[in-house]
Amino acid sequence: xxxxxxxxxxxxxxxxxxxxxxxxxxxxxxxxxxxxxxxxxxxxxxxxxxxxxxxxxxxxxxxxxxxxxxxxxxxxxxxxxxxxxxxxxxxxxxxxxxxxxxxxxxxxxxxxxxxxxxxxxxxxxxxxxxxxxxxxxxxxxxxxxxxxxxxxxxxxxxxxxxxxxxxxxxxxxxxxxxxxxxxxxxxxxxxxxxxxxxxxxxxxxxxxxxxxxxxxxxxxxxxxxxxxxxxxxxxxxxxxxxxxxxxxxxxxxxxxxxxx
Amino acid sequence: xxxxxxxxxxxxxxxxxxxxxxxxxxxxxxxxxxxxxxxxxxxxxxxxxxxxxxxxxxxxxxxxxxxxxxxxxxxxxxxxxxxxxxxxxxxxxxxxxxxxxxxxxxxxxxxxxxxxxxxxxxxxxxxxxxxxxxxxxxxxxxxxxxxxxxxxxxxxxxxxxxxxxxxxxxxxxxxxxxxxxxxxxxxxxxxxxxxxx
Amino acid sequence: xxxxxxxxxxxxxxxxxxxxxxxxxxxxxxxxxxxxxxxxxxxxxxxxxxxxxxxxxxxxxxxxxxxxxxxxxxxxxxxxxxxxxxxxxxxxxxxxxxxxxxxxxxxxxxxxxxxxxxxxxxxxxxxxxxxxxxxxxxxxxxxxxxxxxxxxxxxxxxxxxxxxxxxxxxxxxxxxxxxxxxxxxxxxxxxxxxxxxxxxxxxxxxxxxxxxxxxxxxxxxxxxxxxxxxxxxxxxxxxxxxxxxxxxxxxxxxxxxxxxxxxxxxxxxxxxxxxxxxxxxxxxxxxxxxxxxxxxxxxxxxxxxxxxxxxxxxxxxxxxxxxxxxxxxxxxxxxxxxxxxxxxxxxxxxxxxxxxxxxxxxxxxxxxxxxxxxxxxxxxxxxxxxxxxxxxxxxxxxxxxxxxxxxxxxxxxxxxxxxxxxxxxxxxxxxxxxxxxxxxxxxxxxxxxxxxxxxxxxxxxxxxxxxxxxx
Numbered sequence: 061x062x063x064x065x066x067x068x069x070x071x072x073x074x075x076x077x078x079x080x081x082x083x084x085x086x087x088x089x090x091x092x093x094x095x096x097x098x099x100x101x102x103x104x105x106x107x108x109x110x111x112x113x114x115x116x117x118x119x120x121x122x123x124x125x126x127x128x129x130x131x132x133x134x135x136x137x138x139x140x141x142x143x144x145x146x147x148x149x150x151x152x153x154x155x156x157x158x159x160x161x162x163x164x165x166x167x168x169x170x171x172x173x174x175x176x177x178x179x180x181x182x183x184x185x186x187x188x189x190x191x192x193x194x195x196x197x198x199x200x201x202x203x204x205x206x207x208x209x210x211x212x213x214x215x216x217x218x219x220x221x222x223x224x225x226x227x228x229x230x231x232x233x234x235x236x237x238x239x240x241x242x243x244x245x246x247x248x249x250x251x252x253x254x255x256x257x258x259x260x261x262x263x264x265x266x267x268x269x270x271x272x273x274x275x276x277x278x279x280x281x282x283x284x285x286x287x288x289x290x291x292x293x294x295x296x297x298x299x300x301x302x303x304x305x306x307x308x309x310x311x312x313x314x315x316x317x318x319x320x
Numbered sequence: 321x322x323x324x325x326x327x328x329x330x331x332x333x334x335x336x337x338x339x340x341x342x343x344x345x346x347x348x349x350x351x352x353x354x355x356x357x358x359x360x361x362x363x364x365x366x367x368x369x370x371x372x373x374x375x376x377x378x379x380x381x382x383x384x385x386x387x388x389x390x391x392x393x394x395x396x397x398x399x400x401x402x403x404x405x406x407x408x409x410x411x412x413x414x415x416x417x418x419x420x421x422x423x424x425x426x427x428x429x430x431x432x433x434x435x436x437x438x439x440x441x442x443x444x445x446x447x448x449x450x451x452x453x454x455x456x457x458x459x460x461x462x463x464x465x466x467x468x469x470x471x472x473x474x475x476x477x478x479x480x481x482x483x484x485x486x487x488x489x490x491x492x493x494x495x496x497x498x499x500x501x502x503x504x505x506x507x508x509x510x511x512x513x514x515x516x517x
Numbered sequence: 518x519x520x521x522x523x524x525x526x527x528x529x530x531x532x533x534x535x536x537x538x539x540x541x542x543x544x545x546x547x548x549x550x551x552x553x554x555x556x557x558x559x560x561x562x563x564x565x566x567x568x569x570x571x572x573x574x575x576x577x578x579x580x581x582x583x584x585x586x587x588x589x590x591x592x593x594x595x596x597x598x599x600x601x602x603x604x605x606x607x608x609x610x611x612x613x614x615x616x617x618x619x620x621x622x623x624x625x626x627x628x629x630x631x632x633x634x635x636x637x638x639x640x641x642x643x644x645x646x647x648x649x650x651x652x653x654x655x656x657x658x659x660x661x662x663x664x665x666x667x668x669x670x671x672x673x674x675x676x677x678x679x680x681x682x683x684x685x686x687x688x689x690x691x692x693x694x695x696x697x698x699x700x701x702x703x704x705x706x707x708x709x710x711x712x713x714x715x716x717x718x719x720x721x722x723x724x725x726x727x728x729x730x731x732x733x734x735x736x737x738x739x740x741x742x743x744x745x746x747x748x749x750x751x752x753x754x755x756x757x758x759x760x761x762x763x764x765x766x767x768x769x770x771x772x773x774x775x776x777x778x779x780x781x782x783x784x785x786x787x788x789x790x791x792x793x794x795x796x797x798x799x800x801x802x803x804x805x806x807x808x809x810x811x812x813x814x815x816x817x818x819x820x821x822x823x824x825x826x827x828x829x830x831x832x833x834x835x836x837x838x839x840x841x842x843x844x845x846x847x848x849x850x851x852x853x854x855x856x857x858x859x860x861x862x863x864x865x866x867x868x869x870x871x872x873x874x875x876x877x878x879x880x881x882x883x884x885x886x887x888x889x890x891x892x893x894x895x896x897x898x899x900x901x902x903x904x905x906x907x908x909x910x911x912x913x914x915x916x917x918x919x920x921x922x923x924x925x926x927x928x929x930x931x932x933x934x935x936x937x938x939x940x941x942x943x944x945x946x947x948x949x950x951x952x953x954x955x956x957x958x959x960x961x962x963x964x965x966x967x968x969x970x971x972x973x974x975x976x977x978x979x980x981x982x983x984x985x986x987x988x
Contacts, residue, residue, distance in 0.1 A: 095938075098948050100955070101984030124941040132931045134894055136916030136924060140935035147939045175910070225896030253851040257893025259927075262973030264852075264891055267542045269977035271851055271893075299986050300978035303963055312985045346795070402811030411721045411759070432795040441809040445758035449751040449798075467795075468780035475776045481607065481741050483806050483813055484758070487799035492751040494713055495791065496666030496684050497692055499558040502713045505665055506720065507751025507798065 087203065088118040090152055092160040092193075095127035096292045104292055107319035108161040108196055115205035119159075125151045128160075130168040133176065135259045142176055149173075149185045158193045161315050163223025163290045164258075166195040171226050195223065196315060197232040197290055200239075210240035210318040216247045216284035217314075218275060218298065220291035224251055233290050233314050240318050247282035256297035272301035276309050286310040288317045335430045335463045336515050342433030346490030347503060348511035352460075355385055358516045362422070362455050363390035365512050369453055371420040373397040378442030379424040381457055385516065387422065396420075401444050411450055421451035421508065427470045428456075428463045428513070432489060435513060436470055439484035448488060449507035456488075456513045463515075529617075529646050529824075529877045530884035531676055534862035538887040545856035551686050555857050558685040562848040565792015566901070575788045575903065582785045583905035585778045586839035589770075590830060593838075596739040596772045597821065603742025607804025609817035613769075617647030620822050624649060624731070624764055625656040627818065631762060633658060633728035639746065639753035640664035641733025642680060642842055643766045643822055645864040646877075649731065661723040663752040665716055672699050678858030678866065680844035681790045686857045720752070730756035730814065734767035735841070736782055737819075740775040742803055744819065747786060749797040757800055763814040765802070769821050770838040782841060789903035790843035825877040833914050837873050839904045846908055849901035852891055861888060868898035868908045872915050881920040889915035930970070955982045962987035 089112065093105040109119045128148055132141035148169075152158050160166040170190050177186035194202065215237070219230050230251070237244050255261070255271025275298050279287040285308075289295050292313050299311040332352050343350040353361040362385075366374060374391050376382050378401045388398045397416075399405075409415045423443065425435035435456045439445045448454040464470050467487075474485055492507030503509055534541065545551060569575040589596060601611040614620035628636065636658050638644065650660045662671045666684035670677055672695040677683030684692070689709060696705045696715055705715055732753055736745040744765045746753045757763050773779050787796040806813030829838055847853045847867030858866030863874040863885060871888035878885045889912050898908040916924075937943040958964040959982025967975045974980055981987075 095948075099951055100981065103984050126938045126941060126944040129938075132935060134913055134916070135927055135931060136889075136913070136919060137928055137931040137935075138917050140928075140931040143935045144939045147941075172913075221893065221895035221897070225900055253893050253895035253897065255851065255893055257895065260890065260893045262970065263923075264539055264542060265973055265977040266539070266546055267852060267855055267891070268893070270546055270855055272978065296981060297978065300974070300980055303979040303981075303986070304965070304977065308988060310985070310988060316985060346797075407759070408725050411725050413718070413721055413725060434795055439806070439810055439813060441811070444810075444812040445806075446754060446812055449754045449758075466780075467784055468777065471776045471780045471783075475738075475741050475743070481743065481803045483607070483802065483804055483810060485743075485801040485803075486754060487795075487801070489795040489797050489799075491797070492749070493797060494665045494750045496664070496669065496682060496750075497687075497709050497712060498554070498689055499561045499682060499685060500709060502709045504710075504717065505713055505750035505752070506663070506717060506755055 087116070088120070088156050089199070090154065090156045090158045091119050091121045092128070092152065092158055092165060093121060093125060094160065094162045094165050094292065096296070097161065100296060101292055101313065104161055104313040104315055107313065108159070108315040111207045111315055111318045112159065114207045115200070117205070122151045128165045128168045130165060131258060133168065133172055138176060142180070145173065145176060146182060149182055149189055152189055153185065156192065157199065158189065159196055159199045160193060161196040161290070161313065162292060163195050163220045163227055163229070164293060166193055167222035167226030169193040195227055195229065195232070195290060197236045198227065198229055200236050201232040206239055207318055208240070211242050211320060213237070213243035214245045214284040215242060215286045215288045215317055216245050216279050216282035217250060218254060218279065218287055218289040218294055219251050220289050220294045221253050223290045236314065236318055242317055245282040245284040247278040249278055254294045254298050256294045258293065261297055268297070269301050272297050273305055273307070276302035276305070276307045280307060280309055286312060288312055288314045290314050332517070333460065335465065336460055338430040339428055339433060339463055339513070339515065342431060343490070343513055346433040347493070348433060348490045348513065350513040350515060352515045352517060355516055358457065358514050359386035359390040362387055362457065362514050363394045363396065366391070366396055366420050366453065366455060367394045369420070369510060370418050371396055371453055372416045373399065373419045374422055375399045375401060375403055375419060375447055375451060376422045377401050377424050377447060381424050381459065382422065385457065387457070401442055401447060412452065417452060419451040420453035420455055421447040422455045422457065423448050424457050425462065427473060428458050429467050429470045430463050430465050432467060434467065434470070434487050434489040436474060437486040437488060438474070438482040440482065445484045445486070449492065452509055454491070454508035454511045456511070458513055458515050460515050460517045528882060528884060529865070529874050530863040530882065532884065538860070538862070538891060541860040541862065542856045542891070545860045550688065551857055552855070554686050554688050555854050558682060559848045559854045562792055566789070566845070569788040569792055569794065573788060573794050575785070578781070578785050579903055579905050581781055582903055583839065585773060585781060586841070586904045587836070589773050589778070590835060590838045592774065593770065593772070593830060596774060597769060599739040600737050600742055600772055603739065604804060604819050607742055609742070609804040609819055611819045611821065614820055614822050616824050617822065620647050620766065620820050621649055621652035623820060625652050627762070627764070628653065628658055628729055629656060631728065633762065635659045635661065635723060635726040636729045636731055637723055637727035637756050637760060638662050638667070639730070639732045639748065639756040640667050640683070641731070641766055642864055643733050643768045644731060645677065646824065647766070647822060649766065661720070661727070663720050663723065663756060664748070665713065665750060668716060668720065669695060672696070676859050677864065679847055680842050680865070682844070686859065724755050724759045727760045729762045729764060730760040731764045731766065732756050734765050734771055735786065736779055737767055737772040738776060738779045739772055744802050745779065745783060746800040746802065747783065747796045748800070749791070751798055754798055754800050757802055758813055761814055762816045762818070763802070763805070764818045764820060766820045766822060769823050769826050785903045786841055786843055789845040789901070829876060834872070834876055834911060836906050837869070837876065837911055839906055840869055840873070841904055843903060845901040845903060846898035849897040851893065851895060851897065863888070868892060868912065869906070872908065872911045875915060875919060880918045883921070886919045886921045887923070889919060955980070958982065
């Protein structure tokens with residue numbers, strides 16, 4: 061199983077390859093980087109890839125991918141969203157599972173794509189991608205994968221709303237951290253919205269920040285000092301509010317916590 | 321009298337027990353009494369509650385259990401529906417404050433502590449809510465398990481639908497101030513169900 | 518009293534609210550008392566609801582409730598015809614009103630014709646929606662809200678903040694002050710029991726005078742022509758038994774086929790609304806009092822209001838008509854919990870209000886077109902809804918339908934976005950530019966002023982320019 065290095069359409073950078081060679085494996089997946097990771101934290105999708113590779117999964121990161129189109133969809137511009145989502149359907153065509161290090165983006169594809177393409181020529185393709193798309197920790201849990209030891213923690217988990225209520229999942233991130241030997245200190249109201257909400261964070265900034273502050277304070281009170289989540293958007297918001305308010309809180313995406 | 325009480329001990333059933341438990345959950349109270357003692361039991365409860373006037377539904381059961389007589393002996397004034405009172409007195413704005421409405425439910429729902437009151441010639445729509453206290457005289461065989469059963473029986477199509485059916489589940493309360501439940505908003509402050517076996 | 522809650526005719530939203538929706542959220546966020554009161558209320562509701570899920574299987578009841586309500590909406594015309602026929606058979610009058618103005622005209626006309634001076638009301642969202650109180654007052658009638666919470670609001674000259682618990686944003690001492698003012702005496706107790714007892718007597722005086730009682734309808738049962746009015750206080754029973762005339766105002770979607778369906782919905786309603794397995798009083802009214810009965814109204818009028826509901830059938834918003842107005846989505850909503858219902862500027866607040874207010878008013882109404890955007894789409898509402906309305910999906914659809922200068926600007930921005938982001942090369946170029954900008958703006962790993970769309974972000978929070986972010 062651990063053998064040949066793969067050369068694909070992978071746009072990964074040299075340094076990670078040197079340390080974690082890509083193996084030919086029984087399991088082959090496509091990784092959706094997400095636009096937020098591209099824009100603010102490329103380390104998130106890279107950590108996701110490393111963790112998957114450590115589990116013996118062959119990871120392809122399609123170079124031509126852009127965005128799942130959620131920003132336009134939730135802002136109320138379905139036509140503009142559809143044009144971008146159409147591209148995403150093409151990029152992720154194929155038989156492989158599509159792993160997404162975001163409950164929100166995964167939820168978008170799984171839940172909203174069928175509605176977005178209802179009655180469109182791409183309806184079948186959309187349903188097919190919705191069936192194949194899975195959030196990163198759900199993927200680990202579904203296949204019983206063990207990436208080996210990660211950070212020792214302690215961290216506290218923010219259950220992102222789309223992970224929790226669109227994908228109906230709260231167990232997989234906890235399971236992944238447990239397998240990785242990372243200590244978790246649960247915060248109060250971990251299921252409560254942090255107030256990010258995509259465009260909402262910009263259209264109602266005061267309300268959004270109030271909820272973010274409550275979340276940041278709850279995270280600090282957990283005693284963990286670091287908050288993690290399956291969604292980068294929530295973390296950027298929580299830690300951004302915390303920094304502005306002088307609340308001492310660190311944040312990393314769950315893939316980064318599992319990575320080292 | 322004492323001998324009669326001993327000789328006719330009330331017979332309880334699981335449905336009766338469940339109803340009593342539900343009533344207590346609803347901040348109402350209940351007791352089981354044999355037909356021969358039900359009138360006295362109701363009168364005693366009212367006397368203990370400080371009731372000075374009772375407004376009785378005009379139902380044969382009220383006479384059968386000898387309630388008017390028991391009330392008079394307890395010194396409680398007895399009015400029978402329709403009372404012919406002026407509106408202000410009927411609403412408790414005039415006259416004695418501690419009035420008790422006495423109803424005879426058509427049915428009761430064990431699992432949620434509900435009595436089903438039907439309006440009729442002898443049974444006013446407002447007997448229980450206009451009074452400060454409410455006593456319901458409930459023959460034990462009228463208890464059903466679920467709300468669905470009670471509604472199916474009440475509206476079974478075999479007779480004209482009563483103009484008003486009231487499902488009463490405990491004393492009146494309001495949570496409008498600070499979301500904390502406070503008893504006695506508009507209707508009765510107390511509710512007591514005498515289950516007659 | 519004559520000026521309270523003034524609104525213009527037409528439209529559902531209140532026209533006397535000030536500022537934009539965002540400005541109203543800022544005002545509400547600065548009100549510490551309000552936040553405390555809302556938190557107390559939502560927490561208490563949450564505990565009750567958890568108990569209902571645990572002890573009564575509330576979650577398991579949802580699927581059937583959803584099926585019943587969806588079927589009701591599909592069968593609506595037939596159910597309404599049956600309802601109408603049965604009410605008439607029982608001696609009642611049925612009026613179908615196309616809109617609120619028509620409903621108000623009928624009710625005020627009836628009150629005038631019968632020489633009514635005082636109208637006693639029990640809590641009703643439908644009458645709040647159609648602005649009945651204003652119409653009755655304009656006709657020279659005295660209107661008294663008899664639900665304790667609604668009466669408090671009437672005295673405070675405020676709009677309700679919750680479907681079920683309208684005065685939930687006020688605390689006990691605020692209520693005591695209002696009662697003292699109304700009674701013209703300081704002799705009003707401060708404790709909750711005392712306040713409730715005080716209101717009981719004051720309102721019974723009104724019941725003694727009222728010539729007409731106006732109630733809402735939680736549920737109409739078509740098979741027998743019965744209206745179900747659910748309450749805890751007993752005031753709805755007084756409203757439906759004391760005055761000579763009872764007018765019930767029902768939104769046209771609130772009808773079920775039979776008693777089997779009604780039983781299920783009547784069980785679900787209090788569980789979701791107040792975290793109890795039964796409301797204290799459910800009044801099931803079928804027509805006026807019969808000839809041999811000694812109390813109860815001589816006349817019963819059922820006013821069925823369309824008000825834009827009928828047009829929603831068969832659309833992507835049809836499921837909004839399933840709503841049983843329990844208020845669970847309000848309590849569950851982090852936005853509602855933070856700012857309360859009054860900031861929404863509509864009788865219908867919270868997630869369901871943000872969906873239906875603009876639907877009933879039209880997508881370009883300045884009073885309500887921003888409402889669907891005041892949500893993080895967290896989905897807590899859909900999870901709480903006992904009839905399974907996918908509220909966050911409806912919010913997204915309502916956004917797509919909204920029309921305002923803001924949506925037009927955002928439409929242009931997203932058109933440009935879509936052009937750039939559907940091609941990998943332009944996407945990568947955009948990203949490279951963005952990251953350069955971030956790096957240029959960042960100091961010690963953080964940016965606190967970003968240009969363009971980022972400005973909304975940095976107004977209240979910093980943007981990490983490195984990830985993982987530095988402390």
